[in-house]
Amino acid sequence: MVIIRAIGWVRERLGIHDVAHKRISKPQRIADLIPELRSPLFNNIIILVNGRPATKDTVVNDNDEILLMPVTSGG
Secondary structure, eight states, X not given: OEEEEEXXXXXXXXXXXXXXXXXXXXXXXHHHHSGGGGSGGGTTEXXXXXXXXXXXXXXXXXXXXXXXXXXXXXX
């Protein structure tokens, strides 16, 4: 089961309240697992898989964890 976590507006747009779980039987691209990410709205987000940088084309396996978050800036 893939665990999907999202932060900020990304969570709201995807409708993920806390954590989402998706069962997969074979490796899949993140964009195929979460089709909403194909929208231009999600072109500038940070994606991590198991704590490592990823893209929408990254292939995930069962038991992976995806974190989706908006880009932030400040200083």
